[in-house]
Amino acid sequence: MSVASATATSPGAVAVVGAGVIGRSWIRVFTRAGFPTRVYDPDAEQLGRAVAWAGASAREDVHLGLCSYSEARAAEGRITSCTTLEEALDGVDYVQESGPEAVATKQSIYRELDAAAAPGVVLGSSTSANDMTVIAQGLAGAARCIVAHPVNPPHVIPLVEVLAGAETSPGVTASTLRLLRRAGMAPVLLDRFAPGFVLNRLQAALLREAISLVGTGVASPQVVDVVMREGLGLRWALVGPFGTGHVNADGGVGSYFRMYGDAYRSVWKDLDSAPNFGEDVIDAIARGMTATYGEDAVTDLSAWRDRMVRRIMQLKVEDPPPGAD
Ligand SMILES: NC(=O)c1ccc[n+]([C@@H]2O[C@H](COP(=O)([O-])OP(=O)(O)OC[C@H]3O[C@@H](n4cnc5c(N)ncnc54)[C@H](O)[C@@H]3O)[C@@H](O)[C@H]2O)c1
Incomplete structure (x- = not known):
């Protein structure tokens, strides 16, 4: 299933890969917008902390009057913790990669993602500084790779800078913008790479x-x-x-x-x-x-x-x- 195929009433599942400061906040973005969210981090303790944080953060929103108790519970219920990358990618339409920023690490994560994700799954990256042309260089699935750079913390600040790599397909750019809007975010599309984006x-x-x-x-x-x-x-x-x-x-x-x-x-x-x-x-x-x-x-x-x-x-x-x- 591709991003575009999620129905008007029920968004398709997404994966959050890398569950640190940014990944855990993406869990909140997707789950409160109704997306079943599969979460993976190679550090099991970090994974546990992120899922616990997402639950506590949703309950804090109840306290602040931002959502009801049942909405917070429903959001928490959409989280699936996964112990392998393959498990996290099972049945998802979209991946929000939020691993370490070093370009070699991003390239290695993208090699794994491209090998493990089913055809048509879009691979979005939270990268703050890297060009998707470089991250996805040489990948068979470079056309499905795209930058979706949030502002910290994305569950509070809605802007996302979206930027295609040289090989990203226009359909992937369009479906990523749609998915992010559906998740309640305010994506903007950049025209070309510059270090630091805008x-x-x-x-x-x-x-x-x-x-x-x-x-x-x-x-x-x-x-x-x-x-x-x-x-x-x-x-x-x-x-x-x-x-x-x-x-x-x-x-x-x-x-x-x-x-x-x-x-x-x-x-x-x-x-x-x-x-x-x-x-x-x-x-x-x-x-x-x-x-x-x-x-x-x-x-x-x-x-x-x-x-x-x-x-x-x-x-x-x-x-x-x-x-x-
Ligand atoms: N922190 C910010 O202000 C901010 C803002 C916007 C974008 N970003 C970007 O978001 C990404 C994540 O940043 P962060 O601040 O959350 O970092 P972080 O160090 O808090 O989290 C990174 C996570 O990636 C995990 N990880 C390590 N190797 C991995 C692998 N091979 N596959 C998947 N996960 C792996 C780590 O265990 C860790 O939990 C970076 O690309 C960063 O540039 C950060």
């Missing part, structure tokens, strides 16, 4: 400047974060960088860029392309975060961030922007 390139560009501002004494780490949190970030979740330009001048983005083009060019010339990213700067940033959030705050901060992201997303559903269908 999301991590934007993130890296901003981080490079944030690190430079701290390292060159322009502002403390706390102030850089406040500028994002209380300034740029408030707009970007709603309208993006180009949308921001669009509302920054009465005549829209064309007028804004023409008006401020020289100002941007002049700042661009001053930007630091290789900031100091040494231990001293990293320590200063770490101290800044401890000063802001206190010791041992990572777990609570991350849970709060996830809750707030969901509330912002809900607000956007309730009050969509003009032009949204």
